[in-house]
Amino acid sequence: MGNEDRPLLAVRHLMKRFGKGCATCRNPQNLPSGSSHCPHCGSVLACNDISFDLYEGEILGIVGESGSGKSSLVQSLYFDSPVTSGSATIATYNKGPRNIFLESAQQKRYIRNHLMGMVYQNPWIGLKMNFSSGGNIAEKLIAAGDFNVRAIRSRAADLLDHVEIPITRMDEAPAHFSGGMQQRVQISKALANKPPILLLDEVTTGLDLSVQARVLDLIRRIQRENRTAMLVVSHDLGVIRMLCDRTLVMKQGRCIEAGLTDQILEDPQHTYTQLLVHSLL
Amino acid sequence: MEELLHVDHLEKTFTIHQFNDKKITGCRNIHFSVNQGEFLGITGQSGSGKSTIIKCIYRTYLPSNGHIHYASDRYGRIDLAEASERTMLRLRKEEIGYVSQFLSIMPRMTALEFVMESLLEMGEGEAAARMRAKAMLTHFNLREVLWDTYPKTFSGGEKLRLNLARAMVRQTKLLLLDEPTASLDQASKASVKERIQELKQRGTTMIGIFHDLDFMESVVDRTFRLQNGLLKEAAQ
Numbered sequence: 001m002g003n004e005d006r007p008l009l010a011v012r013h014l015m016k017r018f019g020k021g022c023a024t025c026r027n028p029q030n031l032p033s034g035s036s037h038c039p040h041c042g043s044v045l046a047c048n049d050i051s052f053d054l055y056e057g058e059i060l061g062i063v064g065e066s067g068s069g070k071s072s073l074v075q076s077l078y079f080d081s082p083v084t085s086g087s088a089t090i091a092t093y094n095k096g097p098r099n100i101f102l103e104s105a106q107q108k109r110y111i112r113n114h115l116m117g118m119v120y121q122n123p124w125i126g127l128k129m130n131f132s133s134g135g136n137i138a139e140k141l142i143a144a145g146d147f148n149v150r151a152i153r154s155r156a157a158d159l160l161d162h163v164e165i166p167i168t169r170m171d172e173a174p175a176h177f178s179g180g181m182q183q184r185v186q187i188s189k190a191l192a193n194k195p196p197i198l199l200l201d202e203v204t205t206g207l208d209l210s211v212q213a214r215v216l217d218l219i220r221r222i223q224r225e226n227r228t229a230m231l232v233v234s235h236d237l238g239v240i241r242m243l244c245d246r247t248l249v250m251k252q253g254r255c256i257e258a259g260l261t262d263q264i265l266e267d268p269q270h271t272y273t274q275l276l277v278h279s280l281l
Numbered sequence: 282m283e284e285l286l287h288v289d290h291l292e293k294t295f296t297i298h299q300f301n302d303k304k305i306t307g308c309r310n311i312h313f314s315v316n317q318g319e320f321l322g323i324t325g326q327s328g329s330g331k332s333t334i335i336k337c338i339y340r341t342y343l344p345s346n347g348h349i350h351y352a353s354d355r356y357g358r359i360d361l362a363e364a365s366e367r368t369m370l371r372l373r374k375e376e377i378g379y380v381s382q383f384l385s386i387m388p389r390m391t392a393l394e395f396v397m398e399s400l401l402e403m404g405e406g407e408a409a410a411r412m413r414a415k416a417m418l419t420h421f422n423l424r425e426v427l428w429d430t431y432p433k434t435f436s437g438g439e440k441l442r443l444n445l446a447r448a449m450v451r452q453t454k455l456l457l458l459d460e461p462t463a464s465l466d467q468a469s470k471a472s473v474k475e476r477i478q479e480l481k482q483r484g485t486t487m488i489g490i491f492h493d494l495d496f497m498e499s500v501v502d503r504t505f506r507l508q509n510g511l512l513k514e515a516a517q
Contacts, residue, residue: 005367055367213388220387224401242387245370260340260366267342271298278299 006091007053008229009077009197014050014086016072016253019043021084036069036253046072048253050086054197057227059219061244061261063234063276069253070233071121074199076101077231078118079108090115092196113143117190121202123182126189129175133160133185136174137192144193159188163218180211187218191228198222198230204239216242237280241265249273283352285455285486286338287314290347291362293333307333311347311512313505320477320487322497324515325507331490334507335457337362338488339379340369351377354454374402378453382460384440386432392443393418393428399447417450418443421472437464442473449476456480458489462496470496 017025024030025038028048036045046069054060062070076083087099093115095103100111120126127136137156146152157167163184174182183203190198200219204212216239222228232243240247240261247264249257249272257270268274293307308330315321323331336342338349338361349361353376356368364372373379386395393414400410418428421442427435432443441464448456462470470493477487477500491497497504504515 209388216387217389241385246366259343260369262341263343266336267295269296269343274298 006055008056008091009054009088010091011053011077011088012051012086014047014073014076014088015045015084016047016069016076016081017043017045017084034252045253047076047083050250050255052248052255052258054229054231056196056229057223058246059223059230059232059244061232061234061240061247062250063237063240063247063264064250065235065276067252068250070235070250071201073250074118074201074231074233078116078199079112090197109143113140113145114193115195115197117193117195117198119183119186119190119198119200119203121205123174123179123186126186127174127182130173132171133165133174133177134170136185136189140189140192155192156188159192160185162191163188164214178211180207180215183207183211183215184218187215191222191226194226196229198228199233200230201233202235203232204234204236212239219243237265237276249276283317284314285317285319285352286488287350288312288334288338288347289350291334291337291344291349292346293330293337293342294345306330307342308337308507309511313512313514315486315488317352318481318484318486319503320481320489320501322501322504323488323490323507323512324492324494324497324504327492329507329509331507332459334512335379335459335488335490339373339377339457340364341379351455376454378448378451378456380444380448380456380458380461382441382463384432384435384444389431391429392423392432392435395432395443396447396450399451403451413450414446417446420476421446422469438466438469441465442469445473445476449480452480452483452485454486456485456487458487460490460492462491462493474500 019042021043022038022041024040025043025045028045031038031045036048050073064070075081077088083101088101089097090100093111134153134156137159138152141152141155157170160167160170165181165184174185177185204215207215223230234240244261247261248255249264249270251272257264257273264273265277268277288311291311292309295305295307297303297305311334323334325331333342337344340361344362347362351359351361353359353372355375396414396417397410400413423439423442432440435443445461462473465473505512506515
């Protein structure tokens with residue numbers, strides 16, 4: 001039981017500020033309510049005191065309008081941009097329960113390469129478009145310390161097969177692929193190092209419905225087969241409803257509500273969540 | 282007999298922020314208890330708060346006040362009104378089932394996969410899950426030709442029977458039924474009744490909401506009637 005009751009990823013008081021900050025906005029209580037914008041220095045608090053736990057095998061949803069800080073949150077966790085303050089710990093990190101934001105660049109690289117996978121909304125960020133698809137996956141495997149060419153090729157073929165990309169197109173560059181295929185190559189790249197934590201940022205946004213259904217199915221399969229813990233960021237309540245047991249609602253950098261997904265959808269507590277749920281088609 | 286569920290002073294009020302924090306009472310001052318293996322029926326006009334009670338127990342609704350004491354196998358006596366989300370998820374997976382009137386299914390999942398998933402989640406093997414799921418679909422008279430199709434186009438009755446098959450294929454300790462016979466013909470009702478009796482024999486405790494009073498009286502042990510959000514035990 002032990003493992004199931006210990007969060008795999010624990011995030012506490014995460015702050016991400018764009019801008020210098022001033023005496024006023026260093027204390028976020030001073031910000032006008034309902035705004036993430038400091039009236040004095042013009043800084044924006046993209047993530048304002050975000051705390052949550054993510055458990056093994058769990059898909060946690062993060063929902064909110066554009067500009068609510070969802071992407072800033074996952075990008076901070078993947079070390080794409082530094083946090084302003086706050087902590088995150090990973091239970092299986094071999095250095096122990098340390099704040100990963102304070103680790104050295106080398107250790108951060110280790111965490112990225114061994115403990116996390118990230119899928120960006122825009123495949124152009126997550127993939128090298130002019131490398132072959134197999135090469136993209138190889139890059140991640142090499143970063144994770146795998147140097148056997150034959151093993152890498154066979155793993156890449158497995159991964160592409162898993163996301164239903166024909167192996168015959170393994171040596172083709174993703175630039176030639178459709179958006180849905182690019183997204184699936186990106187997912188297989190993120191999965192290459194078998195990360196215990198997967199961050200998915202609006203992965204189905206902009207895909208047509210039939211491709212979306214395939215990607216959702218893939219995500220569910222990964223969860224079932226590998227017990228991967230996932231953070232699914234989306235503004236689409238339908239996607240959240242299908243995938244997530246628990247959900248956080250963000251607005252203007254703050255977490256305004258958290259709960260069981262069916263409860264968030266059927267008995268929303270916060271004004272904004274009520275508005276959001278009633279805006280559903 | 283041992284008490285499985287004890288609801289005490291349960292109250293649910295919805296606050297609608299968009300309309301000047303208008304308050305709507307779902308139910309209030311609800312007391313009742315259910316013994317292990319018992320089947321409790323709840324009746325009342327639509328809008329009287331029947332579903333509200335069931336959804337509070339399943340925690341799809343957050344109770345505003347009161348307690349829902351439940352005798353869990355894993356956690357012992359626990360107040361569902363205050364249980365953590367993780368605890369609720371665990372209980373939903375292992376002990377408490379819920380059948381709604383509506384079908385909610387992943388896109389492109391077949392009827393058979395839908396029923397199997399419920400068993401796979403509980404750790405059952407693929408082959409065994411397939412076998413039991415098929416048996417359950419047969420039991421609910423869902424035509425075999427439909428098993429490997431997507432349920433989106435099923436008739437109302439077929440969807441409902443599929444929901445029942447999914448919930449009843451796993452033997453939970455407590456099963457919540459939200460109008461399980463709403464759009465069923467006589468033959469389907471008979472198979473639901475049979476299945477309910479089977480579950481009862483195996484010791485499943487059930488709470489059900491019904492409009493069909495004849496059906497209800499044929500399966501339940503006790504009946505409660507909801508009027509204006511207040512619950513009264515009906516004379517036997």
